[in-house]
C-alpha cells in the first residue's frame with residue numbers, strides 16, 4: 528500500500544465523497560469496537576469472484592442469499608481508511624495520475640453541502656413489498672408441509688417499504704446505528720446493480736482473526752427483550768429446538784471435513800437491539816489444527832445456514848424460491864471485510880434495508896417449524912424490522 532497524508536480528513540468526509548461518486552464502496556463498524564472503516568473501489572463495478580479468502584485481494588465481500596454461479600461481489604480496497612489512521616492507503620495498482628486526481632477530488636469536496644447526487648445512483652425499482660396476507664398464507668402452507676414431514680424448518684422472509692425524508696442522510700443513519708448498537712456490525716455498502724444497503728447485523732457467519740482463530744455461531748430463537756436482561760430470559764421448547772437445529776447443522780459441517788478440535792460455548796442468551804436470541808459459539812485454532820484455509824472451507828459448507836434457509840437445505844431453498852415472490856438479493860447473504868488488518872469477518876446480512884431515492888425497503892425473516900403460528904411469525908418479522916425502522920426517522 529502507498530499512502531497520502533491528508534489534513535483535516537474525516538471518515539465522514541470520505542464516506543460522503545464515496546456516496547456521491549457512484550463508485551462501489553463499503554463502510555462499517557465492527558461489534559465491540561469504535562473504529563469506523565471504509566473501502567472504495569476505483570473501478571466502475573464491483574468484481575465478481577468466488578469466495579476464496581486465501582486468493583482474493585483485500586476488500587469488502589458481499590454474497591447474495593442465492594446465486595446461479597455461486598459468485599460474490601468484491602469491493603477491492605483501492606482506497607482504505609479507518610478512524611485510527613492519519614492517512615489514506617492507496618492500493619499500489621494505481622498510477623500517480625489517478626491518485627492525484629482522486630486526492631484533488633477528496634480535497635475539493637465540501638462535506639457540509641447537503642448530499643443529493645447519491646439518490647441518482649439508487650436502483651429504480653424493486654419487487655412489490657410482501658402483503659401480510661401473502662406472508663401468513665405461505666407460513667401456513669409451510670407449517671402443513673412440515674406437519675407432513677416434508678421438511679423440518681424453513682426461514683421465510685418479506686419486505687416492507689418505509690418513507691424517508693427529503694433531507695435524509697445515509698451518513699447520519701450510519702452514525703445513529705453505530706452509537707445505538709455497539710454490539711452489532713453496522714454497515715453501509717453500495718454495489719452498482721445491487722444497490723445501497725445498510726444494516727446492523729447481530730450474526731457472524733465466519734471470522735478468522737489475526738491469530739488464526741476461526742469462529743462461527745448458531746444464532747436463532749427470537750423474543751422481544753421487553754426490558755429483560757439476557758440472564759433473565761427463559762425460552763420455550765420451540766425456540767430451543769430451532770436453535771439446536773442450527774448448532775447441529777454447524778457440527779455436521781465440521782464432521783464433513785473430519786474436524787473434531789472445535790470448542791463449543793453455549794447456548795446462551797444474547798441481546799441484539801431490543802431483541803434476545805439464543806447463541807452457541809464455535810471456535811477452532813487453525814494454527815494448532817494446521818488448517819489455515821478453514822474459513823474458506825466452512826464458508827462454502829455453511830452458507831446458507833439453517834438460521835436463514837432451513838432443513839434440509841435443498842428443500843427449504845426450493846420452498847423459499849417458489850413462495851416468497853421476491854428476490855432476497857444480498858439480504859440473508861453475507862457481507863464483511865476480508866484481508867484488512869490481517870483478518871476476515873463475514874456477517875449474515877440481517878436487520879438491513881436497501882435505499883431507493885425516496886424510500887427504504889426493509890427485509891426480515893423468521894424461522895418456521897411445524898409448531899409455528901403465522902400471526903406470531905409476522906409479528907416477529909415486524910420487531911426485527913424495527914431495528915432499522917426506529918432509526919430511519
Ligand SMILES: C=C(O[C@@H]1C=C(C(=O)O)C=C[C@H]1O)C(=O)O
Pocket residue numbers: 682684730746747748749804834835877878890891892893894895911
Ligand atoms: C432471518 C432473520 O434472523 C435470523 C432468524 C432468527 C429466528 O428465526 O429466530 C434469529 C436470528 C437470525 O438468525 C432476520 O433477522 O431476518
